[in-house]
Amino acid sequence: MPRKLIKVTPSRVATWLDCPRRYRMAYVDRPTPPRGGAFAHSTLGAVVHNALRAFFDLPVRRRTPEAAHALVGQHWKDDGFAGPGQAATYRELAAGWVADYVGEIDVTDDPIGLERWVSAPIGSIVAEGRVDRIDERDGELVIVDYKTGRSALTTDDARASQALALYVLAARRTLRRPCTRVELHHLPSGTVAAWEHTEESLTRHRTRAEEAAEEFTLATDTLNAGGDQDVLFPPRVGRQCSWCDFRRSCPEGQAAGPAAEPWALLARADEVADEVKG
Template sequence: MPRRLVKVTPAKLATWSDCPRRYRMAYLDRPAPKRGGPWASSTLGAVVHNALKGYFDLPQERRTEEQAADLVRRCWKSDGFRDAEQAEVYRDRAKQWVADYVRGLPPGMEPIGLERWVSTPTEKIVAEGRVDRIDLRDGELVIVDYKTGRHALGVDDARGSQALALYAIAARRTLRRPCRRVELHHLPSGEVAVWEHTEESLGRHLTRAEEAAEDLALAADTLAAGGDQDVLFPPSPGRQCSWCDFRRHCPEGQDAAPEVEPWATLAP
């Protein structure tokens, strides 16, 4: 019999790595446990992503800073914010971030992919996911990931990102072009973290992804056969438990870190 390939996304792999219990609740339990409410930082990130996609969907002659800022206004949601006043402050900040960002883009640039789904099979897994933006520069693909978090990111973040590495591997297979460069674009600071992968560094990321995929697939199969869910999917309590969507269902997580407000993870 051919070997069953495990289908994974960077989000699934990250969830498994962070906390097997959270992975079980998010992807295996049916019915799924009720999640917590929306986080303001997630809302903010989604608005910025949608506004930038809308910006590049416009014809070249309409791509202006004013249009970019207006797209933030049109995409805006206030889910997770403390109140209307706080939401208005961050809406204005996001408008400025996006306007400043598009001002610095090369004139006439045209991404080859926006919110593009890419996928690649290996001997053990099918790695897939949705990339914020894919550029074509000097005949090679470049993976661009937008960030709106509290802290600027550096070269180590770009180099160590399994998600970006898997996107690069999948993009070159999907779009049939070389892809080694990955970039993290942090809009609040305007900083860009860049890493140029080698075949060896991409291979290391892929090997780790395959090992994690085998572990999570084995745990899922054993659970389906009647295994103990707490043994197969133990919690990994830590400070991240403060903003876990499944905190209400996890006593260990509640003991590990205090509950925080939905707007606590916003960029200052």
Template sequence: MSLRTVGAVQGQLGFESMPRKLIKVTPSRLSVWADCPRRFRMAYIDRPTPPRGGPWAHSTLGAVVHNALKALFDLPVGKRTPDAAAALVGTHWKDDGFAGSEQAATFRERAAGWVHDYVAEADVDHDPVGLERWVSAPVGTIVAEGRVDRIDQRDGELVIVDYKTGRHALTTDDARGSQALALYVLAARRTLRRPCTKVELHHLPSGTVSSWEHTDESLARHLRRAEESADEFQLATDTLKAGGDPEVLFPPTPGRQCSWCDFRRNCDDGRAAGPQIEPWAMLAP
């Protein structure tokens, strides 16, 4: 449903004259709304929340790498060695979502190698300003918030660092176009009261770093997009609470993404869109 259509319904219900509240926004909420409004409703509005599917191997892999790197920075500087980092992968490892113990062992070894090589090349002698740091701040018509993998301070300015373990290497365009990283910049500079413009994507499988230096103009563009999406899902949510039709307000968006949707079992349209993939299908070959 378009913002204009929902807005018309809101006007009929008398919401236009109500005081406007700031809308809490996380990158995850924005991504899910853009992906599929029905999935958004199931994830964030329906109570009780419909049952989700099982774990995904690629998500397990990413979580293990994140946890290992966080644990590394909790160590004294002298113990932050590549071997220690690789060992922490084993400490935090889980087999959830993998095809079996053999496949899990293969990727455990692979992840340990990524982390080892990353720490061998990275500067780990300085303590980050934040690790898995939650930031939240009012910006424009929203409250931008989320959990940042790492926040560094370099030359008096904050740098947002996001770890990636996906199948494909990333580019400068990925860093520039990431709405999540832009929102983290806006929230971090308000939360920590320090300058912040730079974002970095650290892709461990390829050992590459893609960075972007935001300007006020580029941040404003990301903020406008986030505000528009937030208006849409908040209008739909308020209208639903006032008795609106959930199927009209939160329509499905069937597509290839339905093959790995966590709410597939609760969505006839999603199941009809295509076969479900295996939990390990999104791992790199």
């Protein structure tokens, strides 16, 4: 019998590599253990993504910085922030980032995809996921990923991103067009980190994803056959335990350090400005 292909999303692979126990709780355990509350940086990222999607859904004549600014307010949520005052500060910061961003790019071209789901068999896996934006430039697809984290990003970040590489592989099979370029658009700093993949670099990313898929599939199958969950899905402790969704269900994670405040990972405007100047 032909071997069944394993469905792989970037988040699934990243979770396995980050912490096998967290992978088990997120993807294997049923019912899923209770998750922690919302984090402000996640709320902020979701708002910016939703506002930009809505922006590019507008007719071209209405794609103005003022419209982008207003869309952040329309999509805003206060989840995870310290209070209304902090939430209002970041609402205005985010609105300014988005307005400045659309003011610097060509908004007259309609993207090929917005929050587009792509999926395609690649080797021993089915690579799939939701891409923030897919542009077409000079007959080739470009994968665009929005970022709102604390630090500006580099070419090395774009080159090393397995998520972007998997999106390239899936998008060019799904949409049947050439695709090698990936871009990380960091809105707080207004910078773009880009990389042109080669077939060799894409193969390396695909191979690592295949290896991870084989590992978590074997661990899951062995668990279902009666294996020890703590041996098959050990915790991998570190500073990430401070903001793990499943911290309350993981004694090792709790012992690794204190829980982070829900707003601890927010990008601060002064930090971003200093980093760009440096």
